[in-house]
Amino acid sequence: MTPTADARAAAERAARQHYGRLLSWLAWQWRDIAGAEDALGEAFARALVRWPADGVPDAPQAWLLAVARRELLLAARRQRLADDPALRVLFPTDADASPAPQAVPDERLRLMFVCAHPAIAADVRSALMLQVVLGLDAARVASAFLVKPEAMGKRLSRAKAKIKETGIRFDEPEARELPERVAAVLEAVYGAYTLHWGDVDDAARGQLADEALYLAELVAAHLPRQPEALGLAALLGLCEARRAASRDARGAFVPLDEQDPACWNAALEQRANASLARAAALASPGPYQLEACIQAAHMHGRRTGAAPWDAIATLYAALLQLAPSVGARIGQAVAVARSTNDPAAGLALLDALDTAQVAQHQPWWAARAHLLAAQGRHVEAIEAYGRALALTAQPALRDWLAGRLAAQADVKADAQADAQSRMSAR
Amino acid sequence: MEFVLTFNQPQAVYDYNYAPATTADGLKPWHLYIEAMMAAGIVRACQALDVHSATRVSVREGKRLVQDGPFADTKDLLGGFVMIDVPSLDDALQWAERAPCSLVGCTEVFALRTPGK
Numbered sequence: 246m247t248p249t250a251d252a253r254a255a256a257e258r259a260a261r262q263h264y265g266r267l268l269s270w271l272a273w274q275w276r277d278i279a280g281a282e283d284a285l286g287e288a289f290a291r292a293l294v295r296w297p298a299d300g301v302p303d304a305p306q307a308w309l310l311a312v313a314r315r316e317l318l319l320a321a322r323r324q325r326l327a328d329d330p331a332l333r334v335l336f337p338t339d340a341d342a343s344p345a346p347q348a349v350p351d352e353r354l355r356l357m358f359v360c361a362h363p364a365i366a367a368d369v370r371s372a373l374m375l376q377v378v379l380g381l382d383a384a385r386v387a388s389a390f391l392v393k394p395e396a397m398g399k400r401l402s403r404a405k406a407k408i409k410e411t412g413i414r415f416d417e418p419e420a421r422e423l424p425e426r427v428a429a430v431l432e433a434v435y436g437a438y439t440l441h442w443g444d445v446d447d448a449a450r451g452q453l454a455d456e457a458l459y460l461a462e463l464v465a466a467h468l469p470r471q472p473e474a475l476g477l478a479a480l481l482g483l484c485e486a487r488r489a490a491s492r493d494a495r496g497a498f499v500p501l502d503e504q505d506p507a508c509w510n511a512a513l514e515q516r517a518n519a520s521l522a523r524a525a526a527l528a529s530p531g532p533y534q535l536e537a538c539i540q541a542a543h544m545h546g547r548r549t550g551a552a553p554w555d556a557i558a559t560l561y562a563a564l565l566q567l568a569p570s571v572g573a574r575i576g577q578a579v580a581v582a583r584s585t586n587d588p589a590a591g592l593a594l595l596d597a598l599d600t601a602q603v604a605q606h607q608p609w610w611a612a613r614a615h616l617l618a619a620q621g622r623h624v625e626a627i628e629a630y631g632r633a634l635a636l637t638a639q640p641a642l643r644d645w646l647a648g649r650l651a652a653q654a655d656v657k658a659d660a661q662a663d664a665q666s667r668m669s670a671r
Numbered sequence: 672m673e674f675v676l677t678f679n680q681p682q683a684v685y686d687y688n689y690a691p692a693t694t695a696d697g698l699k700p701w702h703l704y705i706e707a708m709m710a711a712g713i714v715r716a717c718q719a720l721d722v723h724s725a726t727r728v729s730v731r732e733g734k735r736l737v738q739d740g741p742f743a744d745t746k747d748l749l750g751g752f753v754m755i756d757v758p759s760l761d762d763a764l765q766w767a768e769r770a771p772c773s774l775v776g777c778t779e780v781f782a783l784r785t786p787g788k
Contacts, residue, residue, distance in 0.1 A: 363764075364760055364764065410782050410785070411672070411674075411759070411760035411782040412672045412758060412759040412760055413759060413760045414760075414761040414762075
């Protein structure tokens with residue numbers, strides 16, 4: 246690798262690893278998200294110029310922070326604010342010359358609460374958190390929320406301006422506000438996690454999912470008395486524990502019921518189950534906890550060789566009472582089909598869903614194909630697999646769906662050949 | 672940080688608050704509310720408005736249009752405002768929440784536009 250490419254790679258690594266933490270710290274100190282973003286952006290840009298010449302510093306994070314702080318100070322001076330004693334405190338000191346990389350406290354939770362403030366429009370809170378805390382660019386956030394990048398950019402800058410101009414508090418919310426504020430934070434973290442499903446590239450997906458899991462565990466660690474915070478950490482932990490096992494050596498998709506539990510991340514699974522147990526002890530069920538329970542039940546079933554489909558169907562019923570969603574209805578349909586051993590019962594539940602909502606929804610077509618195949622309705626199963634295939638861009642999942650489709654075609658051809666030979670024998 | 676809180680409520684509430692027979696009851700919560708803000712030392716300005724005097728002026732194609740209030744397109748009528756100096760929007764929202772009109776109408780909170788921005 247050339248020195249320039251090396252420095253670029255180091256800067257990009259530092260950006261991914263430290264962006265959220267650096268930005269949260271700067272934004273919290275300066276009470277100005279947009280200003281902190283500009284300063285940090287400038288610091289990364291300068292790193293790309295300086296590092297190839299001077300070498301990558303021992304503590305890239307501290308280097309970036311020092312540069313960003315100088316940038317903020319320059320900007321403040323330009324605004325003739327530098328005489329303010331509150332700002333003088335922030336002038337770079339000798340301690341900034343070579344601070345330890347871990348010297349930046351984690352203020353991301355604080356920033357997440359600011360982003361989830363009730364004075365910020367609900368439809369922009371999640372997007373704001375994804376951009377500010379996870380460092381996703383506006384275009385990426387926009388595509389995840391299905392709006393135009395310019396429109397998303399406007400919404401985000403308006404929110405940041407409001408936070409700055411009205412001096413929204415960067416403190417933890419008061420007790421009476423806490424449930425509402427926590428719910429908004431959890432929704433955004435979950436949003437960040439579901440966002441990674443759309444990523445075509447396995448590596449990029451992994452990074453985004455890691456960040457979301459990290460945030461979920463961070464929120465849970467800071468709010469150990471909030472059962473849903475624990476539930477979300479458990480849910481993401483259980484899903485992520487299986488990520489490596491969901492691809493075989495050649496990168497092909499492996500569904501849960503064919504995975505080798507020995508390939509699951511045991512430490513993560515254990516941590517997630519411990520979170521779930523702590524949540525259960527607080528005796529206040531919620532959607533994230535129920536979804537985590539469903540994942541735990543599936544994994545237990547895979548280990549023991551007998552999935553508890555009755556229990557899973559019951560959990561889905563409870564989930565639908567608290568938080569009806571298309572995803573939960575699809576899960577329930579499959580669980581009912583398996584627990585009653587009656588694919589038709591599952592198909593009836595799938596067909597009861599609003600066509601407009603599911604026609605473009607890949608999991609609905611895949612579930613439908615699965616149940617049609619179980620009924621021996623090969624022609625319809627082939628069509629449904631084809632529709633599912635057309636609705637995902639992920640290569641591994643596409644290959645798997647194509648494999649299922651081909652298998653159905655084979656079964657259908659066999660059945661036809663069988664019927665023909667029987668006809669001619671007659 | 673300075674904010675203006677505007678107090679908005681339906682006509683019927685004003686009728687009750689300012690009718691001679693009920694005004695003592697009607698305005699008591701307002702007096703307590705403003706006293707609390709004064710005691711906190713945050714009030715920069717504070718004014719009740721005469722809702723019945725409301726007159727709307729607009730100029731279109733060089734012509735002045737004057738409309739006597741109250742206006743049919745607004746359910747809650749502006750009846751007063753305070754300007755307060757508090758550390759953050761959160762504090763301002765908390766004061767807004769305590770305004771008597773927030774129970775029947777609404778209180779709107781505006782940060783003052785700082786010159787040069």
